Amino acid sequence: MQNFYFGVEGRQLxxxxxxxLPAKDKGIGFVICYPFGHERIRAHRVLxxxxxxxxxxxxxxxxxxxxxxxxxxxxxxDVTALTMGxxxxxxxxxxxxxxxxxxxxxxxxxxxxxxLAAEVAEEDARIRYLALFSPTLxxxxxxxxxxRAYISTISVATGKVAxxxxxxxxxxxxxxxxxxxxxxxxxxxxxxxxxxDLLAHKKKFTGDISVTEIIPPGKEFVSKNMSESLLLSxxxxxxxxxxxxxxxxxxxxxxSYSPRIDALASETLQWLPSILRxxxx
Amino acid sequence: xxxxxxxxxxxxKLYGVLHTPTTRPQRRVxxxxxxxxxxxxxxxxxVYVNLARELCQAGYYCxxxxxxxxxxxxxxxxNLSxxxxxxxxxxxxxxxxxxxxxCAAVQHIKATIAPDGILLGGICGGAIRAALVAAxxxxxxxxxxxxxxxxxxxxxxxxxxxxxxxxxxxxxxxxLAKLTRLESWLRLLSFRSEYGRIYKSLIKGMTGKxxxxxPATANTAGSLSLSVDKQPVNxxxxxxxxxxxxxxxxxxxxxxxxxxYLHMFEEKMEPRLWAEAAGTAFxxxxxxxxxxxxxxxxxxxxxxxxxxxxxxxxFSVHY
Numbered sequence: 001m002q003n004f005y006f007g008v009e010g011r012q013l014x015x016x017x018x019x020x021l022p023a024k025d026k027g028i029g030f031v032i033c034y035p036f037g038h039e040r041i042r043a044h045r046v047l048x049x050x051x052x053x054x055x056x057x058x059x060x061x062x063x064x065x066x067x068x069x070x071x072x073x074x075x076x077x078d079v080t081a082l083t084m085g086x087x088x089x090x091x092x093x094x095x096x097x098x099x100x101x102x103x104x105x106x107x108x109x110x111x112x113x114x115x116l117a118a119e120v121a122e123e124d125a126r127i128r129y130l131a132l133f134s135p136t137l138x139x140x141x142x143x144x145x146x147x148r149a150y151i152s153t154i155s156v157a158t159g160k161v162a163x164x165x166x167x168x169x170x171x172x173x174x175x176x177x178x179x180x181x182x183x184x185x186x187x188x189x190x191x192x193x194x195x196x197d198l199l200a201h202k203k204k205f206t207g208d209i210s211v212t213e214i215i216p217p218g219k220e221f222v223s224k225n226m227s228e229s230l231l232l233s234x235x236x237x238x239x240x241x242x243x244x245x246x247x248x249x250x251x252x253x254x255x256s257y258s259p260r261i262d263a264l265a266s267e268t269l270q271w272l273p274s275i276l277r278x279x280x281x
Numbered sequence: 282x283x284x285x286x287x288x289x290x291x292x293x294k295l296y297g298v299l300h301t302p303t304t305r306p307q308r309r310v311x312x313x314x315x316x317x318x319x320x321x322x323x324x325x326x327x328v329y330v331n332l333a334r335e336l337c338q339a340g341y342y343c344x345x346x347x348x349x350x351x352x353x354x355x356x357x358x359x360n361l362s363x364x365x366x367x368x369x370x371x372x373x374x375x376x377x378x379x380x381x382x383x384c385a386a387v388q389h390i391k392a393t394i395a396p397d398g399i400l401l402g403g404i405c406g407g408a409i410r411a412a413l414v415a416a417x418x419x420x421x422x423x424x425x426x427x428x429x430x431x432x433x434x435x436x437x438x439x440x441x442x443x444x445x446x447x448x449x450x451x452x453x454x455x456x457l458a459k460l461t462r463l464e465s466w467l468r469l470l471s472f473r474s475e476y477g478r479i480y481k482s483l484i485k486g487m488t489g490k491x492x493x494x495x496p497a498t499a500n501t502a503g504s505l506s507l508s509v510d511k512q513p514v515n516x517x518x519x520x521x522x523x524x525x526x527x528x529x530x531x532x533x534x535x536x537x538x539x540x541x542y543l544h545m546f547e548e549k550m551e552p553r554l555w556a557e558a559a560g561t562a563f564x565x566x567x568x569x570x571x572x573x574x575x576x577x578x579x580x581x582x583x584x585x586x587x588x589x590x591x592x593x594x595x596f597s598v599h600y
Contacts, residue, residue: 253308
């Protein structure tokens with residue numbers, strides 16, 4: 001694994017490239033799209049181990065920090081969904097430059113990272129594979145849910161009742177920032193997330209897509225209908241696959257820390273060969 | 282300038298980021314930040330990155346790294362026992378574990394930039410590890426110990442277990458104010474409220490009001506929760522602080538005002554530090570209203586500003 005900075009001066013991104021051994025190189029590379037805010041911190045090690053597993057099995061993997069996040073340049077206060085999407089494209093450019101010219105590219109996304117990956121794959125014809133893990137289908141609903149923690153934090157700090165979530169959203173739209181799990185939520189960031197809805201429209205993506213829901217042990221696959229609806233919107237995809245993995249919601253702040261979930265890599269490592277076999281590749 | 286550096290510890294390759302000031306300072310002072318818990322070199326809500334960049338602008342070097350088995354470094358902590366992984370980790374930190382990689386990071390930065398002065402700091406478990414290493418290495422001239430537990434009980438206990446009188450009082454006050462809201466009643470009656478929090482705040486808030494052993498003030502939290510009160514002090518940590526203070530070095534402790542660990546510190550550790558160190562070696566900074574993890578942007582900014590001022594005051598980069 002190599003760690004480095006890439007991109008243009010003043011807007012450099014931090015990246016980690018997991019390269020396969022030349023003898024094992026399958027000629028396919030993935031860019032991993034991290035989730036949002038605190039979920040990124042909690043998920044970091046699981047995605048590190050996921051990337052290691054894929055590279056040991058012959059795939060190239062690039063993990064990177066969005067601009068304003070992790071070790072990349074920039075400030076979180078200036079991040080929007082648009083800048084994050086732009087960073088994914090830049091990461092794809094970089095990965096393409098590292099691999100043999102014939103190599104194919106895919107995106108792997110977790111939670112809001114999956115939302116971004118799906119959005120980028122709509123516009124970028126280079127994306128051949130899309131692996132979405134527990135995608136945040138409607139980011140504005142996610143923000144609404146997480147604002148409860150913000151209200152609780154304010155209430156405990158001041159002993160006063162904070163504004164309701166609807167009042168906070170209304171204020172956010174007029175320029176008053178909020179906060180999600182300690183991460184500043186600016187008006188431009190919220191406004192860029194608000195219109196995103198993975199179920200809203202038919203997709204143009206023509207590659208192969210896998211949607212995997214991560215279901216805590218002992219829980220039911222309650223969002224199965226939503227995941228099926230998402231896959232139905234990919235009517236032009238070459239292949240679609242719906243999967244489920246029993247594992248804790250490792251990105252959740254309140255859950256016990258999980259350094260690795262081997263089932264995630266297993267999902268991808270079973271999915272890709274099955275597609276390639278189906279095509280006789 | 283920020284650059285990735287590699288170093289080795291116990292046969293594992295570890296990674297970190299070194300912030301180098303663009304204008305070469307007269308004195309090379311490097312601030313080393315120890316990761317908190319099993320997390321990455323970025324700190325909670327990226328607070329280490331922002332602090333490092335601010336310090337770097339002012340002429341300081343700053344070195345953030347990932348511990349063994351964390352972030353981008355090699356190693357594997359998944360063998361720490363399953364569901365109790367956090368507890369197992371904490372017990373090891375409290376008992377002086379996970380310091381070899383901190384020592385290796387310090388040695389690496391000594392070899393890389395030959396600093397005139399080294400400061401070591403961290404949040405929560407990172408603070409404990411920083412204190413233990415600083416005590417033994419006299420090249421470390423100062424320590425920044427933030428939001429750390431003073432007892433050796435399991436700090437991964439829930440926030441409800443650690444709720445102090447002050448936090449319970451504020452929580453209870455907020456819940457009482459919510460009684461005027463229809464939305465709150467709907468949540469309560471539809472089983473969506475946090476009943477554990479309501480119960481704890483009621484019990485602790487009410488009993489604290491009538492049976493308080495020591496009055497809470499604007500700067501203190503009042504009494505600790507009963508379970509915390511029985512826990513033994515982390516003597517290893519106290520002795521490390523004494524060692525730093527007695528060797529004419531300096532340290533600062535920083536906490537959020539609503540961090541239960543502040544109140545642990547005030548009751549169980551601070552009186553002994555004042556007695557031993559006579560107040561000359563250490564300073565205390567409290568971030569008003571903040572919780573343990575400095576969970577709002579303004580609290581993070583205030584936290585960074587407190588550390589920045591302390592560093593600037595005691596460790597100049599100019600002769």
